[in-house]
Amino acid sequence: MTLPDPLARWFAAQGWSPHPHQLALLEARDADTLLIAPTGGGKTLAGFLPTLADLVAGPHPGMHTLYVSPLKALTHDIARNLARPVADLGLDLRIEDRTGDTRPAQRARQRVDPPQILLTTPESLALLLSYEEAPRIFAGLKRVIIDEIHALAESKRGDQLMLGVARLQTLAPGLVRTGLSATIEYPPALARFMGGARVLHADPGPAPDVAMLATTDPPPWAGGGGRYAARDVMAAIRAARLTLVFLNTRAQAELFFQALWAVNDDTLPIGLHHGSLSREARARAEAAMAAGELRAMVCTGSLDLGIDWGDVDLVIQVGAPRNIKRLVQRIGRANHRYDTPSRARIVPANRFEVIECTAALQAVRDGALDGSPRADAPLDVLCQHILLTACAGPFDPDALYAEVTRAGPYAALPRAAFDDCVDFCATGGYALRAYDRWQRLMQVGGHWRLRDPRAARLIRMNIGTITDPETLKVRRRGNRAPLGEIEEAFAASLTPGETFLIGGQTVRYDRLREMVGEVTPQPAREPKIAVFNGLKMASTLQLSDRVEALLADPGAWAALPPDIRDWLGLQRAISRLPEPGALLAETFARAGRWYLCVYGFAGLNAHQTLGLLLTRRMEDAGLGPLGFVCTDSALLVWSLDPVADPATLLAADTLRAGFDEWLAENAVMKRSFRAVAQVAGLLQRNLPGQRKSGKQATFSSDIVYDTLRRFDPDHLLMRVTRTEAQRGLVDFGRIEAMLRDRPRVLHARARHVTPLAAPLLLEAGRIPVRGQGHERLVEEEAARLMAEAGLAPPETLPPDENRVTKRA
Amino acid sequence: MSACPVRFAGHIFAARPSGALWWPAERALIVADLHLGKSERMARRGGALLPPFETRDTLSRLMAEARATDPARLLLLGDTFDDTAAAAALPPQDRALWDTLRRTWHCAEIAGNHDPTGAPELSLAGIALRHIAEAGQGPDISGHYHPKLRLAGVARRAFVVGQAHLILPAFGAYTGGLWADDPAIAALVPRGIAVLTGPRAVPVPIGAGRRAPLRGAGG
Numbered sequence A: 001m002t003l004p005d006p007l008a009r010w011f012a013a014q015g016w017s018p019h020p021h022q023l024a025l026l027e028a029r030d031a032d033t034l035l036i037a038p039t040g041g042g043k044t045l046a047g048f049l050p051t052l053a054d055l056v057a058g059p060h061p062g063m064h065t066l067y068v069s070p071l072k073a074l075t076h077d078i079a080r081n082l083a084r085p086v087a088d089l090g091l092d093l094r095i096e097d098r099t100g101d102t103r104p105a106q107r108a109r110q111r112v113d114p115p116q117i118l119l120t121t122p123e124s125l126a127l128l129l130s131y132e133e134a135p136r137i138f139a140g141l142k143r144v145i146i147d148e149i150h151a152l153a154e155s156k157r158g159d160q161l162m163l164g165v166a167r168l169q170t171l172a173p174g175l176v177r178t179g180l181s182a183t184i185e186y187p188p189a190l191a192r193f194m195g196g197a198r199v200l201h202a203d204p205g206p207a208p209d210v211a212m213l214a215t216t217d218p219p220p221w222a223g224g225g226g227r228y229a230a231r232d233v234m235a236a237i238r239a240a241r242l243t244l245v246f247l248n249t250r251a252q253a254e255l256f257f258q259a260l261w262a263v264n265d266d267t268l269p270i271g272l273h274h275g276s277l278s279r280e281a282r283a284r285a286e287a288a289m290a291a292g293e294l295r296a297m298v299c300t301g302s303l304d305l306g307i308d309w310g311d312v313d314l315v316i317q318v319g320a321p322r323n324i325k326r327l328v329q330r331i332g333r334a335n336h337r338y339d340t341p342s343r344a345r346i347v348p349a350n351r352f353e354v355i356e357c358t359a360a361l362q363a364v365r366d367g368a369l370d371g372s373p374r375a376d377a378p379l380d381v382l383c384q385h386i387l388l389t390a391c392a393g394p395f396d397p398d399a400l401y402a403e404v405t406r407a408g409p410y411a412a413l414p415r416a417a418f419d420d421c422v423d424f425c426a427t428g429g430y431a432l433r434a435y436d437r438w439q440r441l442m443q444v445g446g447h448w449r450l451r452d453p454r455a456a457r458l459i460r461m462n463i464g465t466i467t468d469p470e471t472l473k474v475r476r477r478g479n480r481a482p483l484g485e486i487e488e489a490f491a492a493s494l495t496p497g498e499t500f501l502i503g504g505q506t507v508r509y510d511r512l513r514e515m516v517g518e519v520t521p522q523p524a525r526e527p528k529i530a531v532f533n534g535l536k537m538a539s540t541l542q543l544s545d546r547v548e549a550l551l552a553d554p555g556a557w558a559a560l561p562p563d564i565r566d567w568l569g570l571q572r573a574i575s576r577l578p579e580p581g582a583l584l585a586e587t588f589a590r591a592g593r594w595y596l597c598v599y600g601f602a603g604l605n606a607h608q609t610l611g612l613l614l615t616r617r618m619e620d621a622g623l624g625p626l627g628f629v630c631t632d633s634a635l636l637v638w639s640l641d642p643v644a645d646p647a648t649l650l651a652a653d654t655l656r657a658g659f660d661e662w663l664a665e666n667a668v669m670k671r672s673f674r675a676v677a678q679v680a681g682l683l684q685r686n687l688p689g690q691r692k693s694g695k696q697a698t699f700s701s702d703i704v705y706d707t708l709r710r711f712d713p714d715h716l717l718m719r720v721t722r723t724e725a726q727r728g729l730v731d732f733g734r735i736e737a738m739l740r741d742r743p744r745v746l747h748a749r750a751r752h753v754t755p756l757a758a759p760l761l762l763e764a765g766r767i768p769v770r771g772q773g774h775e776r777l778v779e780e781e782a783a784r785l786m787a788e789a790g791l792a793p794p795e796t797l798p799p800d801e802n803r804v805t806k807r808a
Numbered sequence B: 001m002s003a004c005p006v007r008f009a010g011h012i013f014a015a016r017p018s019g020a021l022w023w024p025a026e027r028a029l030i031v032a033d034l035h036l037g038k039s040e041r042m043a044r045r046g047g048a049l050l051p052p053f054e055t056r057d058t059l060s061r062l063m064a065e066a067r068a069t070d071p072a073r074l075l076l077l078g079d080t081f082d083d084t085a086a087a088a089a090l091p092p093q094d095r096a097l098w099d100t101l102r103r104t105w106h107c108a109e110i111a112g113n114h115d116p117t118g119a120p121e122l123s124l125a126g127i128a129l130r131h132i133a134e135a136g137q138g139p140d141i142s143g144h145y146h147p148k149l150r151l152a153g154v155a156r157r158a159f160v161v162g163q164a165h166l167i168l169p170a171f172g173a174y175t176g177g178l179w180a181d182d183p184a185i186a187a188l189v190p191r192g193i194a195v196l197t198g199p200r201a202v203p204v205p206i207g208a209g210r211r212a213p214l215r216g217a218g219g
Helices: A005-014 A020-027 A043-057 A072-088 A104-112 A122-129 A156-171 A187-193 A227-239 A250-262 A279-290 A324-331 A351-366 A379-392 A397-404 A415-427 A455-461 A488-492 A541-552 A554-559 A562-574 A604-620 A652-656 A659-665 A667-680 A701-711 A716-727 A732-741 A772-788 B038-044 B054-069 B084-088 B092-104
Strands: A033-036 A065-068 A095-098 A117-120 A143-146 A176-181 A198-201 A209-212 A243-247 A270-273 A296-299 A314-318 A343-347 A441-444 A447-450 A471-476 A482-487 A499-502 A505-513 A516-521 A582-590 A593-599 A625-630 A634-639 A744-749 B004-008 B011-015 B021-023 B028-031 B073-076 B107-109 B121-124 B127-130 B140-142 B147-151 B154-161 B165-167 B191-196 B202-207
Touching (some): A020 A043, A033 A043, A043 A065, A043 A143, A072 A117, A156 A397, A187 A198, A209 A351, A227 A243, A227 A314, A227 A343, A270 A279, A314 A324, A324 A343, A351 A562, A471 A505, A541 A554, A593 A604, A652 A732, A667 A716, A772 B202, B004 B154, B038 B084
Parallel strands (some): A033 A176, A065 A117, A095 A117, A243 A314, A582 A744
Antiparallel strands (some): A499 A505, B011 B021, B191 B202
């Protein structure tokens, strides 16, 4: 296969020759294809070659190709990149993007007169499909390209997109689907997710040059941010052309950015990029990078995907990578030239992470990829899809069911589950048939339709499957442009005068005004750190297995730096080392709390379940557990009173008692319910006029959860919630197996925080235990405030007036 | 018994953990903002179909409070129903519960902004009982604002008690709220105490002298 003539001449004029996989994709242009290529392999151009070849052959009325990407920024970038060949080839066609940022006038025009090539996101596609004009807009569609499909497949955004693609196939029979993916562990699963496709592999390119970054100082005992290595990272930046510095969280990115600037003696241009910065700030950073004005960009997962930064020649990962596949993909960001090895350096943030990084590097060298399979067919996403489909017009349930099962994730969906979802959308699906008059959908002549067409507005306003925590915008006092966003929970902990970091600067919180936090820059003060909760990234089991193997085998410690061997020695002196066949449980006190640290090496999900079970037992024993946090290696619980005998607490039979009931009322379930209820359309994130007034029109999703649990525990959304929550947990069998494999409990009473436990104190993703412990804290805090205000403790009521009496 | 004694306008009250106010001298049980039928109203207006159990939940909690105190009068401070049509649309089981409550205890309903049909206000022992507190017209006991407060990281519905105004938390299941330091509430009660509801009723000082936290999300 060779390129058709005008394209071949254009390639030659650029001095390029097409990659074999680009030609292969062109050859297979009539078949659904999944292309697996490393970063820099010219994937996106490969995806568009069949489109260009078609359009070179003759003009196409209406939309020819739909391109969907998980990132808005990517659609802008692709539009720009495609404009050049299209202009050079003299093609008469329009390329436009359509995202949440597109101006309303342009969006309206696109519905009337769609461009030949439309670049969009899954959410904007879902919105387009919900309009009555959808059949006309997509009638002549020939191709759909799904970029970064490996990333989309990891979340419900992908499930929503696949339902949308199934809809497109109905509207445009003969539609050809192309998926573009980075290197992944098991391509057939992704092909199935796409609804079936031929897998095409590109040459993976040379092996990467990846190692630990040599640092002047050893990593600290604890902490997550790697600031100790700022000078070493600076030196590496100086020696490279353009460096991407990845951190695991937004707060760490802010802190590291500040630390880098503190040692930036040559004032090299270094930018900052993360998801909580304002759109303007991110766009500025991206533009500076694209214009070649930067020497380094400090970033988070926000730059994991997309934009081809041709000049990046070094990637530095600060903090242990939690996932080998993601590390490999990040490494691929360095050097988008296909034929030279990517160069990457890893900086462990603390001593425990040295062990994790060592294990991860071994995995990269072994070529081992990991992955956590997701469950198929989330029903909350299907409920949203059904409601949006009804917004576009009446639908026939049999036809819609057939269409839905053409989407990969829903291929095995039973009809009964589909009917449950329709029933939920129509009547709420409650055991009490309360809404016969007020159904949301009603069936007329076999077709389901919206009872009140005005409801479409509210449904469209709440489109999408991303349920981030509530955030508040932050702006400088007297300045309209926002600096970025902070989480409401963090905002609630701020009092006027306190300082925090955002967008690389320290600011003082002044006041809340119309749901925007107003701040004043205050460079000199030591900031309180902005805590972005985000999603806790679980290490894959493969990685934690490697960590345990390394720890348990002193013979393998030769792979570790000397200071880490010293650190493990210190752990042995203060407490003890984990041993095979035993469960190490440490107890110690710190700052008025008692801590219990259990090293299970069973993975985040198992530790999360164990955390729920242990805290329940502690609640029963009146120890006042306040919360817990997990990593893949261990579980840390804190409480008002100490655990005297961990072995008794960890006995399998006592843990099992009340397992199901406790699972139903814990914070993990409530958190899952909130997300499920929002996606399914039961609770609204956005209400008309709500943002402006700042009035809290909604109420806590916990109230709805508690009501359902009490009156209708088998409701569809409760079933979905249980499934979701259990994805972050494991069944009791796994806990039992872990306890069986480690029959001895080693209790180490330490005088203070132990070297291995210290990093856990700083872990993100703490789960509160709302029990007597918090009740005691509330009462103590209230008593303290009363005393501070000079108010006497309340007098007691005369006993006869306070007593429960019965009239004679 | 974990109610919190509250002195207001020369009388002693008990702020109960449920969010109901007990007035021992008058043997009066006072609650505000039941918002019965809220889910029905939302459904009627084309909104989400919330679990239709909140009326039963609210009424059975109120029944429990009435049984525990056995009041001579039961005073409802307005917004008892989410709107007048919701009152007419109570399902039979909830309707029976509501009728039993009103038959068993002498019940007085004050009008709210959602259900303007009851009495505009009542007066009892020199204290006005109304839906919305009136500045300069105290002492009064009222509801409307659904006050809540966050303490030690926990958000709770709360009573707000000042010199001239005692504001009750919402008793209804499906109700959001206003933080107790919101200007609308602070204008009425610049300083005083709030009593948190929950497993126990817990008093805390509010207003002048306490740093106002930035309000945040939460129950």
